[in-house]
Amino acid sequence: MEYKITVMKNAFYAQSGGVTSVINCSAYGLISKFQKDFSTANIYASKNGIVGLLENQLYDLSKTTKPIENLLEMPGGAFGSCRYKLPDLNDEKFYKDLFERLDKLFIGYFFYNGGNDSADTCLKVAKAAEKFGYDLKAIAVPKTIDNDLAVTDNCPGFGSVAKYVAISAKEASMDIKSMCKTSTKVFVLEVMGRHAGWIAAAGELANNEEETFVHKILLPEVRFDEEKFLAGVEDDVNKYGYSVIVASEGLKNMHGELYAASAEKDSFGHSQLGGLAPKIASLVTNNLGFKNHWSVADYLQRSARHISSLTDIEQAIAVGKAAVKLAAEGQSGVMPVIKRISNNPYEWEISVGDLKDIANEEKTVPSNYITEDGFRITSAGQEYLRPLIVGESFPKFSDGIPIYENLDLHLREI
């Protein structure tokens, strides 16, 4: 008689790139499903993204005693994230070392939770595993506030930042409306979005049929025509008494160059942005004389778990769980994606995308979502955006602020 024994392999999970208010919801979905479906295996979470693997800093999640549900309410990256570019596949030494590290821990599943750059990293790992003959299923889990990943209808992380921007713009607009008779007439809210204007586009969701709260949206997809913009702001002030502008940090001038860029660059060579809002605000005041105020939301927008979208949370959990399913099926070099079935009622399901169609691709706001004048979002764009911000899931509060309790994390002893 012959016995066939299948030993379940362990898993590696890392968070990568800029975090979101719901990336830990994906971690929850993934870890809880792995622990259930691969009950005899272990899952290690890497401290500070892939860096943890390279530095032997892995959290052994079997030692965690606090409820894994804590992850559902915690912004930031529970295990730490990183910006780190892997070398290309010719660097045999690097990858052999990487697979030795994984092999020592009997790791057969590599889950990488991030955006475009991270999809590229995950694809490299999948290819390298094939090239160097290491048995590894490498699955990317989508995460990015920028909503710029190809193949997937939308990205977990975006719905919550979109909700934050729509709410903040509406609230600030009501404030300015109260005061515009004798005070501030123009308000500029700068939001994230380097190449894709999805986040700024969400400002349109502040508006409804009865009232316009956001009057101008400045997208990186539309080259910034100062004169046309100033004429438009003047019209807003004449018509509404004031003008609220939601501007993407990645706004380009008429030559296609960044309208406001600093000299600093990140580890991927991207320019560090920020400072667009004061520039736009000054442009208005210098030319039209209106008193301005401006705000730069920066990290506040992507960490605001207190106002995360319930739809976003549900999708973040779903892609985490789906990644485990894909791994169990033996797939590699893929990513679970969100497929929209219908707008109204909003229905969606999880499908699968190939990382080579996703890595380093950027999905920008399509032209049919942008009004002809370039300053607003069409009804087609609104129909796309609206369902992503629907629903609330307030965290637990104590003493006036959210608790946001992390898991207890224990590094694997070496």
Added chain:
Amino acid sequence: MEYKITVMKNAFYAQSGGVTSVINCSAYGLISKFQKDFSTANIYASKNGIVGLLENQLYDLSKTTKPIENLLEMPGGAFGSCRYKLPDLNDEKFYKDLFERLDKLFIGYFFYNGGNDSADTCLKVAKAAEKFGYDLKAIAVPKTIDNDLAVTDNCPGFGSVAKYVAISAKEASMDIKSMCKTSTKVFVLEVMGRHAGWIAAAGELANNEEETFVHKILLPEVRFDEEKFLAGVEDDVNKYGYSVIVASEGLKNMHGELYAASAEKDSFGHSQLGGLAPKIASLVTNNLGFKNHWSVADYLQRSARHISSLTDIEQAIAVGKAAVKLAAEGQSGVMPVIKRISNNPYEWEISVGDLKDIANEEKTVPSNYITEDGFRITSAGQEYLRPLIVGESFPKFSDGIPIYENLDLHLREI
């Protein structure tokens, strides 16, 4: 037989100065109580503060059909606010015209909802009424996010912005903590506060006994010592891996001048602030080399009704109601104030303050609330601040964002 007929006089209500996320809660308390207690009289709400009275733009609230409870969930000023400085009492023509306007509407009660400048306006009206022999009870209703009004223990509007700052700082801090190994190490959140650092001080409430989320607080009360600050930030990065700084826009340099001021001034001659965060962030990066990010909360902080403090809402309603009680008692030149009875459990009651002790006075953060190094808030300060942010009162949402429905407003026909 003799009949004594008392005819109830009408009331005037105006919102003044920068609005808050709960000023309409005071309007709710005041209007609903006036309509109940002075059931045969009418109350007029001025469009855009005192300007509405001067321009014959008054809302007749007897014609409003939507539920007055709408005011409880609406940020901004429901009737519009203004920044407008009344002339001094020698301007007989101005005040005689003012009282003629009030007399035509049989107005005997003047309610003015605002901060320091507004207390001054209300006091002027009270004095002018006495000087020119017009029978008017002028009552100020406290409102300011700055928490800088004298006599009252705290100001309606402040608790909510304090809550916003504590939550936002905690959320952003968790984001930065996730990434600090390979990315941003220093984050600066600029908040309002021209002369008083109460709002920045609320950043301390992000911290708890287990963890420090906010590492430095920069107050206008403490002259900014760049070297000492930079040394402190370097310590934070060594100890925690990163540093989160909450900075008051009104920060002063070692000579007592504004550390970051623009040339623009408002109608009271105050400099318009903003732009401190990028200056502090650059200071850090230029000297210590750490990658920075920064955010300017600006109007977002004072309009964020979605996260208003329940304590703040209750107090805002209470001062509105108390103003009507003071009017009924025949008082003038006064303001209902909040008196703290105990910290733990937090208990408070409404008392009365004299406007001459309040107008143009500014209450700054006392030295025993500031740690010796000048960069943090002591436990005494925390005990003062904490109860003001406790409790949530989420607004009603529809399609992912708060509804924030105003009353239907009908201008009095002239």
